[in-house]
Amino acid sequence: MALREKSAQHRQKSVNTTFEASSINSSTVEEKLFGHAGEDEDGDDGPVVFICGKCKLPVGDSLSWDGSEDGQNQIRLKRVTDNVLVGEDTRLYEASKKSLCLITDLFCQGCSSVLGMIYASTPKNLDHKRFAFCLNVADIDSYILGSANQMLAAEGPKEQPVTLEYRGIVEQQLTEMKMLVMSMAQRLEEIEAGL
Incomplete structure (x- = not known):
């Protein structure tokens, strides 16, 4: 029983x-x-x-x-x-x-x-x-468990982390590009004025 x-x-x-x-x-x-x-x-x-x-x-x-x-x-x-x-x-x-x-x-x-x-x-x-x-x-x-291997692209091996040094380099490149665009715009005005 x-x-x-x-x-x-x-x-x-x-x-x-x-x-x-x-x-x-x-x-x-x-x-x-x-x-x-x-x-x-x-x-x-x-x-x-x-x-x-x-x-x-x-x-x-x-x-x-x-x-x-x-x-x-x-x-x-x-x-x-x-x-x-x-x-x-x-x-x-x-x-x-x-x-x-x-x-x-x-x-x-x-x-x-x-x-x-x-x-x-x-x-x-x-x-x-x-x-x-x-x-x-x-x-x-x-x-x-632990067999997953897919990562986001931002975590891939070719991506750099955003550090203060990296940010400074990017800001410097943006400033240089801005100066180049402004000088090209000034040169374009001079060419247009001459026509």
């Missing part, structure tokens, strides 16, 4: 999750998160934010990482955002030929798409998945 009450309480919690089809698999996600492969890059990648593939609501981040399942193309998180809703119904799921599990689906609060599942009851060999948020990699996208 206590397990049934726990399960009912757990289903009532709302969680933020949304996924969209993606060509990446869970090993690629794990490599990006922990640098097991692809060490040729900076290696200074920031945390990863997982977002719904359809409506782009954030559903979790790599700070709550619990592992990945390559065979099922899933990632496991210990915590997710309030954008992930835990379904009401528990159903049977056959993880492998001899492994029947009870699962509850996870839904995106924004677009109601299925994002993954929670294993409520598992055989001993799958206990590591129980009560973790298993998100389908095909239904989520990700964003690495």
Whole structure:
């Protein structure tokens, strides 16, 4: 009875999750998160934010990482955002030929798409998945914090900051141009008077 009450309480919690089809698999996600492969890059990648593939609501981040399942193309998180809703119904799921599990689906609060599942009851060999948020990699996208590289033109490498020295040079050039224009205007008056 206590397990049934726990399960009912757990289903009532709302969680933020949304996924969209993606060509990446869970090993690629794990490599990006922990640098097991692809060490040729900076290696200074920031945390990863997982977002719904359809409506782009954030559903979790790599700070709550619990592992990945390559065979099922899933990632496991210990915590997710309030954008992930835990379904009401528990159903049977056959993880492998001899492994029947009870699962509850996870839904995106924004677009109601299925994002993954929670294993409520598992055989001993799958206990590591129980009560973790298993998100389908095909239904989520990700964003690495700090990966933005676009800057405004004023911040580009060719632009100079406006300093007092730079301002003085610009004012001097404007004064010289003003004197040149005035002398040309005077010369033009003299030419017109001679005609």
